[in-house]
Amino acid sequence: MTTVLVAHGTRNPRGVALIGDLAAAMSARLHEPVHAAFVDVLGPSPTEVLRRLDDEHAESGAAPVAVVPAFLARGYHVRVDLPAHVDAAGHPAAALTPALGPSPDLAAVLALRLRAAGAQEDDAIVLAAAGSSDPLAVADVDRTAGHLGEILGADVTVGFAAPPADGSAHPGVTEAVRAARGRGRRVAVASYLLAPGLFQQRLAQTDAEVVAAPLGLHPRVVGLACDRVRAVRARVDIPA
Incomplete structure (x- = not known):
């Protein structure tokens, strides 16, 4: 094949x-x-x-x-x-x-990337995905956030690197990080991206204490x- x-x-x-x-x-x-x-x-x-x-x-x-x-x-x-x-x-x-x-395997890699980047047990976690207004795509990202939360034993919120202009789905990752910090904690961003590029740069431009690397190889x-x-x-x- x-x-x-x-x-x-x-x-x-x-x-x-x-x-x-x-x-x-x-x-x-x-x-x-x-x-x-x-x-x-x-x-x-x-x-x-x-x-x-x-x-x-x-x-x-x-x-x-x-x-x-x-x-x-x-x-x-x-x-x-x-x-x-x-x-x-x-x-x-x-x-x-x-x-x-979505896949539990990808969630496991997200957790490993977070730990390698220096995430701590009590950090607020933001899962950063590319972004979509498609309901099925949004549901898939939410499932991944759930898988990651189960691994980390923590609540995981979602932010999009390119959120829909009509606000129909999750907020932009910058707004998601601000909201997470509003709870008085450090913030760690899990990069639900496959490769480096413009979207990963947007994650790095937030004021999160930790930004993990993409899933990669x-x-x-x-x-x-x-x-x-x-x-x-x-x-x-x-x-x-």
């Missing part, structure tokens, strides 16, 4: 490099090719990668392809944009997996992405 790992896309070279590194780490674990694609900002797009893979196997028949969204919630790109890319490619054996999040993140591929393989009965 071949895999296409699909991320949003960013102009930040470190963010682009991380997606390539994640694809390489998945490939090493799965012992099969993993290609990177992006739905916005830069290419190649998922449609382009899937068409190329279809062309490469035109004579021998289309090889199964797992399309893994490197997203942390079920927002527009996961539910609408990415399926449209798969349909447009016309690849006869492409299977779209669920997004990476933690082994549990790599393992979760590989599990998405293995689930597709089992569903279509492809031998390991």
Whole structure:
């Protein structure tokens, strides 16, 4: 099986490099090719990668392809944009997996990143996500906040790096940090982002005492992405 790992896309070279590194780490674990694609900002797009893979196997028949969204919630790109890319490619054996999040594995990595950044037991915790007005995406972030709260034994509030303009969901991360500090405690921000970039910079610009690093290439993140591929393989009965 071949895999296409699909991320949003960013102009930040470190963010682009991380997606390539994640694809390489998945490939090493799965012992099969993993290609990177992006739905916005830069290419190649998922449609382009899937068409190329279809062309490469035109004579021998289309090889199964797992399309893994490197997203942390079920927002527009996961539910609408990415399926449209798969349909447009016309690849006869492409299977779209669920997004990476929400997952208890990601919450465990969030807790580890917080502790590594210096978070203390009595800190107020703000989970900082990219942001969305999509109710399913908001619900997924809330589930992650719940998972993290269970691990830490603490209440976790949510702030968005790019909150909806209509105020329909969670506040911006700066406002969330201020609200948490209003309770008279230090504030630690858990970065529910996959890679460094503009949104991580916004977290660093808050006045929180602790800002954790993004999820990045933690082994549990790599393992979760590989599990998405293995689930597709089992569903279509492809031998390991």
